[in-house]
Amino acid sequence: MFDLLSLGFGPFFAGQLPCNDAVPARIVAEHRDGYVVWSEAGESVGQLSGRLAHELQDDAFPGVGDWVVLKSLPEPDEIASIDTLLARRTVFMRGAAGREKRGQVVAANVDIVFVVSGLDGDYNIRRIQRYVARIFAGGAEPMVILNKADVCDDVASRVAEVEKISPGLRVLVTSALRSQGLEGVTGLLTTGTTAAFVGSSGAGKSTLMNAVLGEERFATGEVGAHDGLGRHTTSHRELVVLPSGGLLVDTPGMRELALLDEGGIDTVFSDIVELSVQCRFSDCSHNSEPGCAVRKAVAMGELPVERLEHFLKMLAEAQSFVLRSNERLRRKGERAFSKRIASDMKLIRKFKE
Ligand SMILES: Nc1nc2c(ncn2[C@@H]2O[C@H](COP(=O)(O)OP(=O)(O)O)[C@@H](O)[C@H]2O)c(=O)[nH]1
Numbered sequence: 001m002f003d004l005l006s007l008g009f010g011p012f013f014a015g016q017l018p019c020n021d022a023v024p025a026r027i028v029a030e031h032r033d034g035y036v037v038w039s040e041a042g043e044s045v046g047q048l049s050g051r052l053a054h055e056l057q058d059d060a061f062p063g064v065g066d067w068v069v070l071k072s073l074p075e076p077d078e079i080a081s082i083d084t085l086l087a088r089r090t091v092f093m094r095g096a097a098g099r100e101k102r103g104q105v106v107a108a109n110v111d112i113v114f115v116v117s118g119l120d121g122d123y124n125i126r127r128i129q130r131y132v133a134r135i136f137a138g139g140a141e142p143m144v145i146l147n148k149a150d151v152c153d154d155v156a157s158r159v160a161e162v163e164k165i166s167p168g169l170r171v172l173v174t175s176a177l178r179s180q181g182l183e184g185v186t187g188l189l190t191t192g193t194t195a196a197f198v199g200s201s202g203a204g205k206s207t208l209m210n211a212v213l214g215e216e217r218f219a220t221g222e223v224g225a226h227d228g229l230g231r232h233t234t235s236h237r238e239l240v241v242l243p244s245g246g247l248l249v250d251t252p253g254m255r256e257l258a259l260l261d262e263g264g265i266d267t268v269f270s271d272i273v274e275l276s277v278q279c280r281f282s283d284c285s286h287n288s289e290p291g292c293a294v295r296k297a298v299a300m301g302e303l304p305v306e307r308l309e310h311f312l313k314m315l316a317e318a319q320s321f322v323l324r325s326n327e328r329l330r331r332k333g334e335r336a337f338s339k340r341i342a343s344d345m346k347l348i349r350k351f352k353e
Pocket residue numbers: 147148149150151174175176177178199200201202203204205206207208219220221222223234253
């Protein structure tokens with residue numbers, strides 16, 4: 001049996017329950033053909049009700065960490081029907097694979113999202129910056145873990161570089177392989193706190209996960225490879241309870257991280273946003289307008305020009321993503337409209353006969 005409070009339940013979710021005897025549950029794993037949920041009845045397999053799947057059409061489907069309402073308290077071996085998805089406190093989303101550019105939930109209702117980056121060839125400051133923006137966009141707190149400290153001779157300068165990504169960004173250094181620096185992670189993961197590890201495959205997320213769990217639960221190394229010992233490879237997402245009481249999601253590596261909207265960019269670049277208040281024009285694009293306080297700061301050596309370039313580049317990319325997905329929605333609307341006209345015409349002809 002599970003205690004909902006230690007699973008992260010609280011007033012925000014309780015307030016959304018449709019009635020007193022509603023059965024809240026948390027999604028802890030997502031598989032091709034269903035979910036694993038934890039409720040007061042323990043662990044069950046769950047499936048979306050037809051009505052909920054229909055309602056969610058264009059929205060992101062529930063993901064690991066989501067709180068849902070089950071039709072009833074599941075009996076042992078009974079498949080639980082997931083009837084309602086509760087509003088999320090926070091979410092980390094990515095652009096879904098394929099042509100349909102809708103978002104996909106990587107982890108929901110997470111307090112902290114750790115961006116794990118190896119201090120080896122994996123290290124890429126721009127990629128870390130994109131992750132941090134997307135984490136802010138979903139309302140969680142970003143934190144960067146620079147892992148594989150054992151293979152890097154210049155940890156301090158990397159840390160300094162990452163700290164400059166965003167004012168106040170926290171950076172932890174670990175070597176999962178040597179179990180170093182882990183207390184910085186576990187210390188944050190107290191009972192009821194949910195966190196997730198995101199980052200490229202090979203960064204060491206599963207190794208870190210095993211190290212903080214104190215058990216070899218997740219297979220490490222080649223992603224998708226089976227290690228022959230029946231351990232999970234991270235091809236799906238799964239939430240686990242740590243000895244420290246916290247809840248942690250390991251996610252498969254992401255090849256690309258689309259900027260689904262402008263969310264979070266202003267938080268990452270809060271220094272530029274602050275400067276832009278002083279620009280002569282309120283819609284200044286900080287390109288060539290007169291009286292631009294941002295360009296002035298660059299000229300004075302107060303703001304690195306690359307930082308401004310990254311800001312403008314990320315904004316442009318997010319805006320183009322939004323434009324493209326609006327276009328897709330518009331076309332979809334038009335198709336639905338012409339379908340309806342066609343069926344109306346059919347009806348009219350029928351009446352005329
Ligand atoms: N040198 C070193 N290697 C590590 C460390 N953490 C993980 N690795 C190795 O990096 C590879 C990928 O690790 P894995 O945890 O599977 O990465 P994931 O894809 O992010 O889950 C494995 O071969 C690990 O042994 C570390 O701290 N130092």
